[in-house]
Each structure stands twice: as structure tokens, then as C-alpha cells.
Amino acid sequence: MLEIGKPKPEETVVVSTAAGAVGSLAVQIAKIAGCRVIGIAGSADKCDWVVQELRADACINYRTEDIDQALARHCPQGVDVYFDNVGGATLDILLGRMKNFGRIVACGMISEYNAETRLFTARNMLDVVTKRLLIKGFVCSDHFDYAEMAYRDLVKWHQEGRIRYRVDEVQGLSNTPSAVRRLFDGSHRGKLVVKVAD
Numbered sequence: 001m002l003e004i005g006k007p008k009p010e011e012t013v014v015v016s017t018a019a020g021a022v023g024s025l026a027v028q029i030a031k032i033a034g035c036r037v038i039g040i041a042g043s044a045d046k047c048d049w050v051v052q053e054l055r056a057d058a059c060i061n062y063r064t065e066d067i068d069q070a071l072a073r074h075c076p077q078g079v080d081v082y083f084d085n086v087g088g089a090t091l092d093i094l095l096g097r098m099k100n101f102g103r104i105v106a107c108g109m110i111s112e113y114n115a116e117t118r119l120f121t122a123r124n125m126l127d128v129v130t131k132r133l134l135i136k137g138f139v140c141s142d143h144f145d146y147a148e149m150a151y152r153d154l155v156k157w158h159q160e161g162r163i164r165y166r167v168d169e170v171q172g173l174s175n176t177p178s179a180v181r182r183l184f185d186g187s188h189r190g191k192l193v194v195k196v197a198d
């Protein structure tokens, strides 16, 4: 969020999978940076948590709302930073809603991981040129040099009550396959962890 998104105070940031492990931190870090933050999540219950506990300014339930119309309502001037965890059609919609010089942090594309064919093409790719957008991917294992800073800041923010999280613990290594499936049906809450031993 900070290194690629470079969020500035008062800017508008959108985060997908906002109630998930990664997304919930992205929402809160953007709030700490002084931004207006709109989450996208897959249930009313998740959206309530994103707004009430994570202090996002709004959250779009993509299962019941039209994302594009909701973004037009929540971000009429457009989006400065999109932290993308889902890819696919949601990314395409956001391309169309970005402001000039917007930044897209490509963290994950979970809507595409199980696709048997890669047929998706973004209709709004031309916006990358006309709006001079930055789209940059990252993989956290390339950035262990940031770990010390991240632990320091996250622990401090948590102690100050500015970072909240929840953990969904599954017991036993043999339950790993069904636990992994929950990442895709969205039935877990927060960071999904398999506990292999006490």
C-alpha cells in the first residue's frame, strides 16, 4: 500500500477483499495515511466489520450491489489508489474509475486462480494510457528487507488501537484442504490459520 500505492492524505483508496487478512490491513494502513477508503467485500456482515471496526468510509457488497454504480456514488471524482486482490471484472471496473495518475497495487487476483481458461480481457485497458496509470505487482517474499519496518509499524499501530485483526483458526493439518477451500468461498473471517500442533 505505502510503497506502490503512495497514498496521500485526502486521496480516495479502494481495497478489494477488504475483510480478508491482506485487505483488512490495506484498508487500515490507507486510513492511517489519511485517505478516504472504500472497501469491497462479499457480504453485509463483512462490510459492517470493514466500516465499523476497520473504519473504512464505506464498503461495497459486490454480491448485492453493482460495483461500478456504487463506485460512481462513493467516489464521484474517481479513485487515486486501487489495492487489487481479486483481478478479473472488478479490476476492469476500477480501471474505468481511476483518476489520472492513479496507482493500482496488484497484490492478488483470486477471482482468476481457479479459472480453467484465461479468457478475461480488460475492456478498459486504454485507460492505462489515457490516464497515465501505474499498475505494479509485488510478491511479499521479495521484500523481506521491509519485514523489520513492517513489524515495528504494525505492532505500534496495533498497540495504539489503530490496527485491528481477526484470526479464524482451523485445527489439524488434515483439515488443510477444506480450509484452503474456504479462501475461495469466503466463509472464513480474517486471517485463516491452520493450527498443526499446540
Ligand SMILES: NC(=O)c1ccc[n+]([C@@H]2O[C@H](COP(=O)([O-])OP(=O)(O)OC[C@H]3O[C@@H](n4cnc5c(N)ncnc54)[C@H](OP(=O)(O)O)[C@@H]3O)[C@@H](O)[C@H]2O)c1
Pocket (backbone or CB within 6 Å): 017, 018, 019, 020, 021, 022, 023, 040, 041, 042, 043, 046, 085, 086, 106, 107, 108, 109, 110, 111, 112, 138, 139, 140, 141, 182, 183, 184, 185, 186, 187, 188, 190, 191, 192
Ligand atoms: N502478493 C503477495 O505477496 C500476496 C501475499 C498474500 C496474499 N496475496 C493475495 O491477497 C489476496 C487476499 O489473500 P488473503 O490471504 O488475505 O485471503 P482472504 O482475503 O482472507 O481470503 C480470500 C477472500 O477472497 C475473496 N474471494 C474469493 N473468491 C473470490 C472471487 N472469485 N471473486 C472475488 N473475491 C473472491 C473472499 O472474500 P469475499 O467474501 O469478500 O468475497 C475470500 O474471503 C489473494 O488474492 C492472495 O493471493 C498476495
